[in-house]
Amino acid sequence: MGPLYPQGIINSEFNILIAVLIGAVFGFILEASGFTNTRKLAGVFYGYDATVIKVFFTAAMTAAIGLLIMHYLGWIDVKLTFYPKTFWIPTLIGGAIMGLGFIVGGFCPGTSLCAAATGKIDAVVFIGGVMLGIFGFIFTYDWLFAGLRKSGKMGDVDIAQWLGISDGLFIFIMIIITLVSFVVFQKWQDSQTKNMEQRDLNELGLHKPE
Amino acid sequence: MKTNLKEKIIFALLLIGGIAAIFMPNYKKHPKVLRSEFLLQELNKKERYISADELAKSLIEKDPSIILIDVRSKEDYGHFTLDGAINVPMEDLLKDDYLGYLDQDVYKTVLFSNGTSLADEAWMIMKSHAYEGNYVLKGGLNNWFKTIIDPQKPSEIAEMPEREAYEFRRGASMFFTGVSAGGVGSSGAAPKKAKAAPRPMVKRKKKAVSGGCG
Amino acid sequence: MSNKRKKRTKWLKQFKFNKRSNKYINSYVGGFLLGLLIIVALYFSGEGLGSSGGYRDVAVAVLDKVSPDYAQGNSYIGPRLASGESPLKTWLVFELIGVIMGAILSGAIFNRLHLRIGKAPHITNKKRLLFAVIGGILWGVGTQLGRGCTSGLVLSGMAVNSLSGYIGLIGIFGFGFIFAFIFKSIWIKTNK
Numbered sequence: 001m002g003p004l005y006p007q008g009i010i011n012s013e014f015n016i017l018i019a020v021l022i023g024a025v026f027g028f029i030l031e032a033s034g035f036t037n038t039r040k041l042a043g044v045f046y047g048y049d050a051t052v053i054k055v056f057f058t059a060a061m062t063a064a065i066g067l068l069i070m071h072y073l074g075w076i077d078v079k080l081t082f083y084p085k086t087f088w089i090p091t092l093i094g095g096a097i098m099g100l101g102f103i104v105g106g107f108c109p110g111t112s113l114c115a116a117a118t119g120k121i122d123a124v125v126f127i128g129g130v131m132l133g134i135f136g137f138i139f140t141y142d143w144l145f146a147g148l149r150k151s152g153k154m155g156d157v158d159i160a161q162w163l164g165i166s167d168g169l170f171i172f173i174m175i176i177i178t179l180v181s182f183v184v185f186q187k188w189q190d191s192q193t194k195n196m197e198q199r200d201l202n203e204l205g206l207h208k209p210e
Numbered sequence: 211m212k213t214n215l216k217e218k219i220i221f222a223l224l225l226i227g228g229i230a231a232i233f234m235p236n237y238k239k240h241p242k243v244l245r246s247e248f249l250l251q252e253l254n255k256k257e258r259y260i261s262a263d264e265l266a267k268s269l270i271e272k273d274p275s276i277i278l279i280d281v282r283s284k285e286d287y288g289h290f291t292l293d294g295a296i297n298v299p300m301e302d303l304l305k306d307d308y309l310g311y312l313d314q315d316v317y318k319t320v321l322f323s324n325g326t327s328l329a330d331e332a333w334m335i336m337k338s339h340a341y342e343g344n345y346v347l348k349g350g351l352n353n354w355f356k357t358i359i360d361p362q363k364p365s366e367i368a369e370m371p372e373r374e375a376y377e378f379r380r381g382a383s384m385f386f387t388g389v390s391a392g393g394v395g396s397s398g399a400a401p402k403k404a405k406a407a408p409r410p411m412v413k414r415k416k417k418a419v420s421g422g423c424g
Numbered sequence: 425m426s427n428k429r430k431k432r433t434k435w436l437k438q439f440k441f442n443k444r445s446n447k448y449i450n451s452y453v454g455g456f457l458l459g460l461l462i463i464v465a466l467y468f469s470g471e472g473l474g475s476s477g478g479y480r481d482v483a484v485a486v487l488d489k490v491s492p493d494y495a496q497g498n499s500y501i502g503p504r505l506a507s508g509e510s511p512l513k514t515w516l517v518f519e520l521i522g523v524i525m526g527a528i529l530s531g532a533i534f535n536r537l538h539l540r541i542g543k544a545p546h547i548t549n550k551k552r553l554l555f556a557v558i559g560g561i562l563w564g565v566g567t568q569l570g571r572g573c574t575s576g577l578v579l580s581g582m583a584v585n586s587l588s589g590y591i592g593l594i595g596i597f598g599f600g601f602i603f604a605f606i607f608k609s610i611w612i613k614t615n616k
Contacts, residue, residue, distance in 0.1 A: 003470030010468065018468045019515045023522020024529070025461050026473055026575075031530035033454035037446065038542040042611045045604035054451035055458065056579065058220065062459025063583035065227035067466065072234045075467070079238065082472035084572060084581045084588040091577070091588055094570020095595010097562050102596060103603040104610065105559015106542070108574040109567065110475035110523065112560070117524045118531035119539045122556040129557040130476075133564015134483040141500040142274075149569055157587040158237055167585055168231035175228035179221060200545075205446035220452045237585065257507060271493070275502040318503050343503065 002076035027114050036115035038106035038122065040204055045103065048192040049204055050185035057178040064171050079156070089152030105129065249338055258333055259348040260320055262357045263375065266382040277311055277319045281332040292322070292354075300328070303335055312341050322347035322354075358382050447534055462583045471515045472580025475523070476567035478516035485511045500568075516576075546613040555610060570595065 005015045033055050034040045043049025070076040102108060107115060107126050115123030137145060160170035190209035193201055198208055252258075268276050278295035280287050287297040298308050311319055321329040321344060329346045336344055347354065356362075361379035364372045448454075465471055484504055487495040488511060496505050504511055531537040543552040567573045571588070572581070574596060581589020608614065 002467040004468050006470040015469050015515065016518050018465075019471070019518035020522040020525075022461060022465045022469075022473070023519035023524075024526035025522075026458070026519070027523035027526025027528075028530045029449075029454050029458050029461065029526075030523070031527040031536070032449045032534065033451060033458075034446065034448040036527065036531070036536070036542075039544060039611070042544075042604075045600055046608070046612055051448070051451045055455040056574075058224070058452050058455025059458035059462065060579055060582040061224055061228075062456050063462035063466075063579075064585060065224070065231055066459065066463045067583060068231050068234050068237075068585075069227070070463070070467070071237060078466075078584050081466045081470040081584065082580060083584055084472075084577055084586050086586065086588040086591065087571065088587070088591050091570045091591045092595050094566045094568075095592050096599040097566030098570060098573065099596045099599035100603045101559040101562030101566055102600050103559075103607050104555050105563065106556065106611075107559065107563075108475075108596075109479055109563055110473075110573065110575045113475060113520060113523055114527035115542065117527040118537050120542050121539060122541045122543065122552055125553045126556040126560040126563075127479075129560015129562075130479055130564040130567075131483060131560075132557075133561040133566075134480055134568060135487075135564075136561070137565050137568040138483065138487065138498060138500050141498070145569055146499065149571075154587065158585050159587040159590050160585055161236065162587050166232070167236045168234040170585065171231040172228040175224050175231075179224065182221075203446060205448040214450075216450055217452050220456050223456075271497065273497060273502060274499045275506070317499075318506050345506075 001074060002070070003081045006080050026110075027117070030111060030114045031118060034205055035111040036118050036120060036123070037204065038115065038120070041108075041111060042103070042106050043189075043204065044185075046192070047185070047188040048196070049206065050182075050189045053181060053185045057181065061171070061175050061178050064174070068167060068171060083156055086154040086157040087150065087152045088154060090149045091152075093148070249334070252337055253334060258344070258346050260345045261348050262354045263378065263382075265320060265347055265354075266358045266379075266386070270382060270385055273318075275318050277317045279311065279319055279321045280323075281321050281329055282323050286324075290351075292351075295322075298332075300332060303332055304339070312336055312344065317343060319344045320347055321345065323350050324352055325350040326353075359387060446536070458579075459583075462580060466580075466583070469515055471519075472576055472583070473519070474516050474572060474576025474580065475520060476563070476573035477576055478514070478520040479564075480568065481511050481514050481517050544611050544613070547610065 004010045005012075005018075010018075030036070034051055035055070040049045040051050044052040067076065067078060071078055098108070105112075105126050107123055109127075109130055112123040112126045112130070116127055141149075158167065160167040163170065165173075189206075193206060193208055196208070201208060265276075278292050280291045280295040280297045281300055281303070282291075282297075283299055284297060287295075287299075291297070296308075296311065298312070302308065303312070311317070321332050323329040323332075326346065326349055329350060333344055333346050349356075358379055361376055361383060364376050368376075462473055465473055480501075481504075484495065484501045487498075487501065488505055496502050528537065541549050541552055543549070547555075563573065567577075570592060571577060572592065574592075577592040578589050578596060581592060583589075604611075
């Protein structure tokens with residue numbers, strides 16, 4: 001059965017249409033959840049706004065469960081779909097660079113696009129920066145990044161099997177961690193927002209804890 | 211933590227889903243063998259082919275992303291091959307030694323044999339292991355000599371594109387052999403001359419080190 | 425009479441208050457829908473939601489337009505131009521076009537389409553824009569080195585249980601918390 005396009009069940013025109021539609025829903029959810037608000041995004045790192053953790057982990061875990069169930073029912077072959085190959089060294093270093101970029105810039109590439117679309121000037125500038133960074137990477141690739149980007153190659157690695165447990169058990173453990181983190185981050189948010197003025201919180205779409 | 215009904219439902223779904231997940235079977239361990247229907251479909255696509263003209267153009271331009279892989283036997287490789295080609299005989303195809311060339315998404319690996327079919331088989335085997343970035347030289351070495359090294363002059367009434375192609379091939383032939391195309395008499399003589407002639411090496415590795423992005 | 429008037433001003437006040445506050449959908453509902461969307465994307469197109477890949481495709485297209493020889497000879501992006509198809513004709517680029525439309529739609533519905541600079545109140549506009557461009561450059565390099573961003577690498581990677589996604593998660597959020605501590609003054613007013 002699935003995925004449909006890689007197996008030629010739907011044609012490329014339909015696939016493009018799907019891409020636009022999925023993108024539209026993606027953009028809508030990000031905007032409606034408040035991901036165009038750079039203070040909300042940064043808030044997760046300082047505890048005053050747990051939105052990012054809530055949205056992000058609910059999404060990842062919902063998808064992880066759904067895919068495993070669909071795999072069990074034979075509806076989708078996950079190995080024919082998008083599956084990031086693991087190159088642990090560049091991903092960890094790149095991740096750290098992105099983490100720094102998140103704190104300094106206040107966006108990630110997806111959220112900045114939504115924010116720019118809704119008129120945030122800082123997001124437009126941020127996107128300009130991303131493009132500059134990509135051009136810089138391309139220009140310096142051969143003598144700076146080529147070796148590093150290809151180092152630490154591990155292939156298609158499933159984290160559960162890498163840890164030596166079943167996929168389902170791993171997802172279960174992650175869900176427990178997720179639910180606990182929801183409680184922790186909510187508590188943190190409550191403690192941080194308790195002393196803030198409601199006027200400041202309005203911009204974040206939050207309310208003081210009772 | 212204050213939660214409303216929507217949130218409670220989502221938490222419950224996550225928890226139930228998580229518990230159900232424990233009893234679900236694993237994703238397959240070595241999943242890199244693709245399904246036959248998918249393979250068949252890929253095989254019917256012609257995107258894997260690169261024509262002799264395209265390859266010649268890339269080699270003349272010293273495209274750093276091209277790697278040539280000769281999939282014929284060691285003897286054939288020793289007898290004659292394209293400059294800069296790496297020999298990966300069919301039986302060694304899946305050895306780890308060559309994984310860096312064959313399973314990657316950075317280079318454009320061009321497989322070739324005498325004709326198309328052996329290289330095609332090699333491509334198929336690699337595709338079934340989901341190796342990426344591999345292409346097949348259409349027509350193989352035979353066609354390479356016919357079109358690039360010893361191009362046939364088109365008839366007087368030929369269309370413009372054909373004449374242009376011929377002009378390009380004559381230039382390419384000179385580039386690869388150091389001899390004007392008209393001077394190469396029989397195609398049988400071409401390989402020997404070609405081998406001795408100064409031709410561009412695909413200095414992929416050296417390029418990567420010395421760099422220079424300009 | 426006065427009682428009625430009081431009621432009216434109270435109602436008005438509330439209206440004003442609502443207009444000033446940002447209404448966002450419930451975070452868990454948003455996340456749940458996003459999770460379903462990831463499944464839909466994988467089921468139909470076999471693609472993970474992403475964005476940095478689309479940015480790269482745009483960069484490749486620009487370079488190919490400005491200097492085709494350089495672009496095709498570059499060992500990082502050259503292979504992407506090998507097929508002869510436009511580098512913009514990728515799933516991610518079309519998805520990003522959709523993202524822009526969806527964000528504008530949501531912004532219109534929730535009355536958030538305004539030109540403005542988002543920042544912490546104590547930071548000047550100039551500083552905020554400078555930080556935004558620096559942050560952007562870091563993301564540009566980081567995504568290419570790390571093979572994806574928060575949506576493509578981490579979110580979609582976690583959905584398919586890939587090790588890569590979790591390494592990205594540790595990279596971005598793990599290091600994010602460390603850097604957040606160092607650069608606290610960008611977002612939090614410190615009493616100095």
